[in-house]
Amino acid sequence: MNTLTKPLTLSLTTEALTTEALTPEALAPAAAGSAVSARIRARLEAAGERYFANDNISEFVHDGELDALQEEVAGELRKVLNALVIDVEHDHNSQDTARRVAKMFVQEVFRGRYVAPPPLTEFPNVSQLNELMTVGPIKVRSACSHHLCPIIGKVWVGVLPNGESNLIGLSKYARLVEWVMSRPQIQEEAVAQLADSLEESMNPNGLAIVMEADHFCMHWRGVKDDGSKMTNSIMRGAFLEDSSLRREFLSLLKSA
Numbered sequence: 001m002n003t004l005t006k007p008l009t010l011s012l013t014t015e016a017l018t019t020e021a022l023t024p025e026a027l028a029p030a031a032a033g034s035a036v037s038a039r040i041r042a043r044l045e046a047a048g049e050r051y052f053a054n055d056n057i058s059e060f061v062h063d064g065e066l067d068a069l070q071e072e073v074a075g076e077l078r079k080v081l082n083a084l085v086i087d088v089e090h091d092h093n094s095q096d097t098a099r100r101v102a103k104m105f106v107q108e109v110f111r112g113r114y115v116a117p118p119p120l121t122e123f124p125n126v127s128q129l130n131e132l133m134t135v136g137p138i139k140v141r142s143a144c145s146h147h148l149c150p151i152i153g154k155v156w157v158g159v160l161p162n163g164e165s166n167l168i169g170l171s172k173y174a175r176l177v178e179w180v181m182s183r184p185q186i187q188e189e190a191v192a193q194l195a196d197s198l199e200e201s202m203n204p205n206g207l208a209i210v211m212e213a214d215h216f217c218m219h220w221r222g223v224k225d226d227g228s229k230m231t232n233s234i235m236r237g238a239f240l241e242d243s244s245l246r247r248e249f250l251s252l253l254k255s256a
């Protein structure tokens, strides 16, 4: 039994956290202040870790801090509504909007940034399966990093296991997709992150992913094009080398 958590990363983090009290960032007034985001950011910077929109920063968020972060975000969103000249004091529709949106961001639609990866129970490939397995369509709910508009679509995964591969249960694919997608994303990077996670836990001979999604920033604003969907794919290992395997996977998608 294993999880996606990398032991190497964990030990580095433990070291970063124990030396944290001595770092200039931790001693700086901003980090010692009340803003929980400043404390989390100081830990990330002290450890030299990236914290882009689609990065998972769960190792740097301590127990109980997520609620405080949500409250901080609500306060800042209230300022945004004020800046938009919306009367948040008297407009009954907008009074609670900052709190609702903060909860939606932190606990729902961007939750994949703040929580640890879902535990993936891995089974040894006892039957020595070496045939193409296709999983999907799995629903994708994400948001674009550029406009924070929804991205709604579906994803298919193709796996070519070998005798040494680990297999994961069907429902775990959906949980992993949800974890990767519930962050502000760029479709190409989302698919690559999903592929990295699956390769790491399954160690297959080949991995293929196709994602097809509707980007609401294209409907709601900009060109206001209603018909466009974005499709992209990633092919690794045997799927790159073997065109008939690739064709077999793509033909299964069409019939799905």
Ligand SMILES: [Zn+2]
Binding pocket: 144, 145, 146, 147, 148, 149, 215, 217, 218
């Ligand atoms: Zn966008």
